[in-house]
Amino acid sequence: MEVEDTAFDRGGSSFRPVRHNKLFHNAVLRNFVRISANVAHSGPLTRIKYKEMSLSDFANRWSSSLTRHIPPGQFGRYLLVGAGNTLFGYGSFAFFTAVLSPMIPYSYIAASVISSLLNISVSFLGYKWFVFKTKGNYLREWIRCVGVYSGGILFGVLAVPVLVVVIRRNTRFFSQAPYIAGALLTAFMVLYSFLGHKKFSFRTRA
Numbered sequence: 001m002e003v004e005d006t007a008f009d010r011g012g013s014s015f016r017p018v019r020h021n022k023l024f025h026n027a028v029l030r031n032f033v034r035i036s037a038n039v040a041h042s043g044p045l046t047r048i049k050y051k052e053m054s055l056s057d058f059a060n061r062w063s064s065s066l067t068r069h070i071p072p073g074q075f076g077r078y079l080l081v082g083a084g085n086t087l088f089g090y091g092s093f094a095f096f097t098a099v100l101s102p103m104i105p106y107s108y109i110a111a112s113v114i115s116s117l118l119n120i121s122v123s124f125l126g127y128k129w130f131v132f133k134t135k136g137n138y139l140r141e142w143i144r145c146v147g148v149y150s151g152g153i154l155f156g157v158l159a160v161p162v163l164v165v166v167i168r169r170n171t172r173f174f175s176q177a178p179y180i181a182g183a184l185l186t187a188f189m190v191l192y193s194f195l196g197h198k199k200f201s202f203r204t205r206a
Contacts, residue, residue: 074131078194081126089119120149124201132202141201148196152189159185 096111104110124145128134134141163181168174 074198075194077131078127078197079190081123081131082190082193085119085123085126088122089115092118120146127197128202132198134202134204144201145197148193148201151196152192155192156185156189 093108093111093115096114097108100107100110121142124142127145128138128141160178160181163184164177167177167180171177173180
């Protein structure tokens, strides 16, 4: 059985009747109902599957975009130099504290300042010679290195109280909150410092 429907005539400026097969309409309608029923029956599982795939794809793309500009082994060398620099920094702090204690009160404050400057200089040389392997521009790169460290210190001072409050309000770790916040901030600062030194302190022209 055929019925007349109204459709726009692209060849002219008026409407004209167009004949459609009613059987075709019924077949399309049945298929639409069947597909809709299948989607309604398995929709949540399908959406969860697609969501998991999209999160996995996002993580892979984010990881690849983060590491595609990093030469092989560079981040590993950065971690090794950073670990050695941490030991050196604590050792220098303890040394200057012991040396200055008989001379001035609150020697640990002066020891902290001196050891920090010395530690930055030693880490700067380690990063320059063994990690990023740049040539020349010692003063400019050292000043930039100090800037990256200063920005990280300022961010840490501002972020630690916020993290402690968030952890205490959303978890049961009340007394442990400062330690958890410090651990999270340390992990963040490793990435921040690496990217800061790579993209700013020791940036080279392509």
